[in-house]
Structure formats: structure tokens, C-alpha cells
Amino acid sequence: MSQAVIVIGGGLAGSEAAWQLAERGHQVRLYEMRPAKSTGAHVSDRLAELVCSNSLGSKLPDRATGILQREMRLLGSLLLTCAQEAAVPAGGALAVDRDRFAESVTARITGQGNIDVRREEVRAVPSNEPTIVATGPLTSPALATDIGKLTGEDYLYFYDAISPIVRADSIDMGRAFQANRYGRGDGDAGDYINCPMNRQEYERFVSALQNAETIELRDFERDDPNFFEGCVPIEQLAKRGRDTLAFGPMRPVGLINPHSGRRPHAVVQLRQDDLAGNLYNIVGFQTNIRWKQQKEILRMIPGLEDAEFLRMGQMHRNTFLNAPALLHPTMRFRSRDNLYFAGQITGVEGYVGNIATGFVAALNLSRQQRGLPAWIPPQDTMLGTLCHYVTHTEPKHFQPMKANLGILPPLTVKIKNKVERRRAYAERAEESMRLSLASLDDKLIAADPPAIPIEA
Ligand SMILES: Cc1cc2nc3c(=O)[nH]c(=O)nc-3n(C[C@H](O)[C@H](O)[C@H](O)COP(=O)(O)OP(=O)(O)OC[C@H]3O[C@@H](n4cnc5c(N)ncnc54)[C@H](O)[C@@H]3O)c2cc1C
The missing domain is CATH 2.40.30 (Elongation Factor Tu (Ef-tu); domain 3)
Structure with missing residues (x-):
């Protein structure tokens, strides 16, 4: 594959995206502005630094993030593997030793021969090269201004005032x-x-x-x-x-x-x-x-x-696109074929959700480069419903969203018991993801992935 692909931002989404592209044989240039320029929230020069909580959410198989984590493991996510290896005891949650997690992601990315990590700020979206923008909620102001020109200023937000x-x-x-x-x-x-x-x-x-x-x-x-x-x-x-x-x-x-x-x-x-x-x-x-x-x-x-x-309800600085107006559920920018967005800038919230959109953008950019059809995760999976939600809600009232059972399509049979209902959502999601992967024909994703051991 001749043309290098560019990933901007070495956070959660960008690290996952760079890895998935590199593993599929692409030459990747990964730009991360730290340590030369800081976001104000990150404190290290490591890739995939967790800025706040060290928890990647519930790992219980019938909870929203638990379902998403299982899906990401089926997909072969690097960051979920690193999280598993850096896990600390946290009851039903997947919490990690944040230093070990970021060190392990950084070591794997820098040791991947196809990834060239450049510690530079990107101030404008590259005009020709296939690109994934994953610069997160604290995207540098220069790049945010350039993205604003591309999207139209009304479609890029700098601040999040979220109602409950x-x-x-x-x-x-x-x-x-x-x-x-x-x-x-x-x-x-x-x-x-x-x-x-x-x-x-x-x-x-x-x-x-x-x-x-x-x-x-x-x-x-x-x-x-x-x-x-x-x-x-x-x-x-x-x-x-x-x-x-x-x-x-x-x-x-x-x-x-x-x-x-x-x-x-x-x-x-x-x-x-x-x-x-x-x-x-x-x-x-x-x-x-x-x-x-x-x-x-x-x-x-x-x-x-x-x-x-x-x-x-919450308020914080957050650069994000009006994704329903601008993005396809593959994370592709609607008005430019080889430009993708991933991570919090797409309006997805939560560490695992951001890792997941990095995966979706990378897989689709890779498939596009290889002349293969795009992959849209099924809507009854947690990943699919998240991608669908952020690209299909009413653009006028769009606000970021994290993985939760409430955005899954309703079950065909109404189940009153909460525990049974959650289990039904989880089983449907896993079955649907497995079916979709079986038809994906991707050498890095097993056609019939083995069952994932469920940890209590
Ligand atoms: C203060 C704060 C606290 C948060 N707490 C939580 C929490 O507890 N739980 C949770 O789930 N989510 C939390 N979030 C949201 C969190 O940021 C995301 O879940 C996650 O980090 C987003 O992943 P990302 O890859 O999109 O962005 P990031 O992980 O932020 O990665 C973006 C990367 O892009 C780099 N970058 C930015 N601009 C440029 C540029 N122009 N050129 C090159 N590199 C650039 C940045 O340095 C950064 O490394 C928090 C956010 C903030 C700001």
C-alpha cells in the first residue's frame, strides 16, 4: 500500500486507529502534539493518557460499557488488551493502572514498524492524504479553527453544556x-x-x-x-x-x-x-x-x-462536531471521501466509546484504501447503536452521548424484569456482532471468534 495515512492525535481513539491501520499493512504517520504543546489537562507525553478517571466503566457483561468492551475484544482492540493487562482490582469495573496502561500503549505503538510517531501539532487538516482526525475534546485552537472552516462554524462546538x-x-x-x-x-x-x-x-x-x-x-x-x-x-x-x-x-x-x-x-x-x-x-x-x-x-x-x-448535566470545554450533519456512521466525513473523525470530537463520550470509534474509522479507512466496502456495525450492537446515534439524531439538538442501553433499539419482546432485559440486550448484541464479523472477511478478525470468558 503506497500512500501513507495520517492519524492526528495520539489519545485513545488515535492510538487505536493508528494500530489497526498499521496492523493491516498501512504506513501510518501519527501526529501527537504533546509534549511540545499541552492540552492543559494531559500531564505526560505518553500516548493514550487517561485524563481523569482510571475506570473504563463496568465490565459486567450485561451493562452498556461491559457489552462494548466485549465487542471491542471480539474486534481485536489493542487498547482493550492493554487495559486488561494493566487492570487493577475494582469490583465490577475495568479500572487500570493509568501509567502502566499508557506506557504499554506507547511501547506497542512506537514498536510497530509501520507507525511513524511525530511529536508535532497539526494546525490544518491535510488536504489530500487519507486522514483520521482524533484530537479529542481539547483539540488545539489552530486545528479547531481549520476544522471549523471545513465544517462551517455552526457545526463545530467548543463548549459542552449538557442537560440531564x-x-x-x-x-x-x-x-x-x-x-x-x-x-x-x-x-x-x-x-x-x-x-x-x-x-x-x-x-x-x-x-x-x-x-x-x-x-x-x-x-x-x-x-x-x-x-x-x-x-x-x-x-x-x-x-x-x-x-x-x-x-x-x-x-x-x-x-x-x-x-x-x-x-x-x-x-x-x-x-x-x-x-x-x-x-x-x-x-x-x-x-x-x-x-x-x-x-x-x-x-x-x-x-x-x-x-x-x-x-x-455537566459543563466543560469540549470540541465536537455536529456529527449528525457531518458524519457517516463509518465515521467518514460526508463531504470528503478520505477524511474520517474519531473519538470525542465525533460526539461520542466515554473512554471505551472513544477507543471504539477509533477502531471504526481505521477499519473503514483501511477498507476504503483496499477497495473494500465500508463496515457499519449492526445497530443492535453497542458499537453500532453509538455510531448510529451520533450520526442520526436530530442535528439541531445534538449533544454528545455515551454507551448506554437506552439507545439500543427495543427488544422485539417486552421484558419487564430489569436483569433479564439487560441480559437479552447483551445476548442480542453479541450474536449480532459475531454474525457481522463472520461476513467481514478481515484477516485480523476471526470469522468465528471464540466465546469471551465472562468475568464476574
Ligand atoms: C478534563 C477532562 C476529564 C475527562 N474525564 C473523563 C473520564 O473520567 N471518563 C471518560 O470516559 N472521559 C473523560 N473525559 C473525556 C475524555 O477526554 C475522553 O473520554 C477520551 O480521552 C477521548 O479520547 P480521544 O482520543 O477522543 O481524545 P484524547 O484522549 O484527548 O486524545 C486527543 C489527543 O490529540 C492531541 N492533539 C490535540 N490537538 C492536536 C493537534 N492539533 N495536533 C496533534 N495532536 C493534537 C492531544 O494532545 C491528545 O493526546 C474527560 C475529558 C476532559 C477534558
């Missing part, structure tokens, strides 16, 4: 109700789930927000001059005045509570977040409150007393 996501079946519809403001919209029932509050409930809620403890921002996040513009957290709105929220994201106009026949004093609205309608995000509720307290406060909302949260 709730599992639909954990909302108490005896208290909440479905409706659109003024009855607008096509659906009979209404697109929004509304949680109504009377004055007393609202006052208590505002007081809790005013007194809530927030997560301290780090220096590299505080420096951002546009930090809170356009996405003021609810706790800050509450501090501006007791009625600010009732005139803002919690305004009740155009809504009548069918349970009481009256207009509520304030309303918390939830909007569908996935096509299947399993997930709802709380509209305009970006927040930086500490997670434990955040859960307690959100459960004060009528209808959310027993809510199951799939993602908590």
Missing part, C-alpha cells in the same frame, strides 16, 4: 403529562413530557438550586471567554432572581395540566432524545451541580421522584 437525560419509563406519568405548548405540533398526545409545579414546589426547587454546590471549573475551562454565553446553567439563573426560571426554561405558558385542569405555576419540560422514545432530555436544564446533589434536586421535580438518569 432521563429514562422515559422511569417518569411518573400520573404526575407528568404529554403536551405541546398551545397544542401545537403534529402528534395527538404532544411531543413534550411536562412536569408541573405549584408555587410551593417551585419555591422549594429554586431554593435548592440557589444553595447547590457546583463542580469547580479548571483553569483551561475558565479561560474560555465565551464560557457561559447562550447556555447559562439553571443554578445561575436561580441566583439571578426567584422568578427567573419561571420566566425562562420553566415558563408554563400555553400548557394546562390535565390532572388538575389548571395552568401550573412552572413547568419542567422533557424532550425526546432518541428515535425509539426511550430517552428524554430536560429542556434548557444545563447544569454544573455536583452529581449526587443534582440527582436529589432533580428528583424534587413532580414526576421525576424515581427518575433513572442516563446522563447528568
Whole structure:
């Protein structure tokens, strides 16, 4: 294979991508700007440095990250192998000795004869060479500006203000109700789930927000001059005045509570977040409150007393694309054939999810270079549903997503028991991945991969 391929960013996604390409015979130039230039969050010059937690999530075979880890092991992921080797005791989680993990990835990458690691910042997306951009949430400003030119500035975000996501079946519809403001919209029932509050409930809620403890921002996040513009957290709105929220994201106009026949004093609205309608995000509720307290406060909302949260609200610097508008589920950029993105910049969250998109981008770039058809992981696998989610959600409301059972397509048979339901999702995913791999014809992926031993 003559033309070298370029991978920009030696983090989780870029390291996995470079390895997979090199193992398939491609000459790879892997650019990593550290140690010459730092991100502000990384502290070493090693590849695949974990910037925060040392946990790659649950390894239990019926949990979302557990399913994804198993899939990545079926696919022959380098980083999952290194994680396994560097594992430390952590109950049901796959946690690693972070130094050993990064050292082991760095040693393997630098020892792979087909990979030329260059410690340089890439300031512009290469215009001709086949490329994977995997520069993560803290992509250097020069490169981010260039990516912005390619995507259009409206399609590249620099900051993440995420509102919480709730599992639909954990909302108490005896208290909440479905409706659109003024009855607008096509659906009979209404697109929004509304949680109504009377004055007393609202006052208590505002007081809790005013007194809530927030997560301290780090220096590299505080420096951002546009930090809170356009996405003021609810706790800050509450501090501006007791009625600010009732005139803002919690305004009740155009809504009548069918349970009481009256207009509520304030309303918390939830909007569908996935096509299947399993997930709802709380509209305009970006927040930086500490997670434990955040859960307690959100459960004060009528209808959310027993809510199951799939993602908590959070705020941090995060460079990511509007992937539904820009990327194909193969991680290919829609308007340039040999340009791929991988990792957190695609809007995927979580260490394993980022490793996984590195794999998908690399495999597809490799296949494209060899004239083979693209591989789209099946949608009922955790990897497939993640790639599908970030490339198919409504672009207007796109927010990053991590692996979770709620984004899998529903089972054909409804299973009430939670444990059995999780197991059914896991078994379906594994079977589907095995079937897909059997038809892939890739010499590095066994046609019939052996069963993976399940660790408790
Ligand atoms: C402060 C912080 C804490 C986090 N904590 C967690 C956590 O606990 N759990 C979790 O799952 N996720 C966490 N994340 C998200 C985390 O960043 C990702 O899960 C994961 O590291 C992303 O992998 P990646 O490969 O996309 O990016 P990274 O691992 O960040 O790798 C990107 C690499 O690209 C390099 N780079 C950037 N720009 C250039 C350039 N122009 N030229 C060359 N190289 C460049 C960077 O130096 C970096 O090494 C955190 C993120 C931040 C910022």
C-alpha cells in the first residue's frame, strides 16, 4: 500500500486507529502534539493518557460499557488488551493502572514498524492524504479553527453544556403529562413530557438550586471567554432572581395540566432524545451541580421522584462536531471521501466509546484504501447503536452521548424484569456482532471468534 495515512492525535481513539491501520499493512504517520504543546489537562507525553478517571466503566457483561468492551475484544482492540493487562482490582469495573496502561500503549505503538510517531501539532487538516482526525475534546485552537472552516462554524462546538437525560419509563406519568405548548405540533398526545409545579414546589426547587454546590471549573475551562454565553446553567439563573426560571426554561405558558385542569405555576419540560422514545432530555436544564446533589434536586421535580438518569448535566470545554450533519456512521466525513473523525470530537463520550470509534474509522479507512466496502456495525450492537446515534439524531439538538442501553433499539419482546432485559440486550448484541464479523472477511478478525470468558 503506497500512500501513507495520517492519524492526528495520539489519545485513545488515535492510538487505536493508528494500530489497526498499521496492523493491516498501512504506513501510518501519527501526529501527537504533546509534549511540545499541552492540552492543559494531559500531564505526560505518553500516548493514550487517561485524563481523569482510571475506570473504563463496568465490565459486567450485561451493562452498556461491559457489552462494548466485549465487542471491542471480539474486534481485536489493542487498547482493550492493554487495559486488561494493566487492570487493577475494582469490583465490577475495568479500572487500570493509568501509567502502566499508557506506557504499554506507547511501547506497542512506537514498536510497530509501520507507525511513524511525530511529536508535532497539526494546525490544518491535510488536504489530500487519507486522514483520521482524533484530537479529542481539547483539540488545539489552530486545528479547531481549520476544522471549523471545513465544517462551517455552526457545526463545530467548543463548549459542552449538557442537560440531564432521563429514562422515559422511569417518569411518573400520573404526575407528568404529554403536551405541546398551545397544542401545537403534529402528534395527538404532544411531543413534550411536562412536569408541573405549584408555587410551593417551585419555591422549594429554586431554593435548592440557589444553595447547590457546583463542580469547580479548571483553569483551561475558565479561560474560555465565551464560557457561559447562550447556555447559562439553571443554578445561575436561580441566583439571578426567584422568578427567573419561571420566566425562562420553566415558563408554563400555553400548557394546562390535565390532572388538575389548571395552568401550573412552572413547568419542567422533557424532550425526546432518541428515535425509539426511550430517552428524554430536560429542556434548557444545563447544569454544573455536583452529581449526587443534582440527582436529589432533580428528583424534587413532580414526576421525576424515581427518575433513572442516563446522563447528568455537566459543563466543560469540549470540541465536537455536529456529527449528525457531518458524519457517516463509518465515521467518514460526508463531504470528503478520505477524511474520517474519531473519538470525542465525533460526539461520542466515554473512554471505551472513544477507543471504539477509533477502531471504526481505521477499519473503514483501511477498507476504503483496499477497495473494500465500508463496515457499519449492526445497530443492535453497542458499537453500532453509538455510531448510529451520533450520526442520526436530530442535528439541531445534538449533544454528545455515551454507551448506554437506552439507545439500543427495543427488544422485539417486552421484558419487564430489569436483569433479564439487560441480559437479552447483551445476548442480542453479541450474536449480532459475531454474525457481522463472520461476513467481514478481515484477516485480523476471526470469522468465528471464540466465546469471551465472562468475568464476574
Ligand atoms: C478534563 C477532562 C476529564 C475527562 N474525564 C473523563 C473520564 O473520567 N471518563 C471518560 O470516559 N472521559 C473523560 N473525559 C473525556 C475524555 O477526554 C475522553 O473520554 C477520551 O480521552 C477521548 O479520547 P480521544 O482520543 O477522543 O481524545 P484524547 O484522549 O484527548 O486524545 C486527543 C489527543 O490529540 C492531541 N492533539 C490535540 N490537538 C492536536 C493537534 N492539533 N495536533 C496533534 N495532536 C493534537 C492531544 O494532545 C491528545 O493526546 C474527560 C475529558 C476532559 C477534558
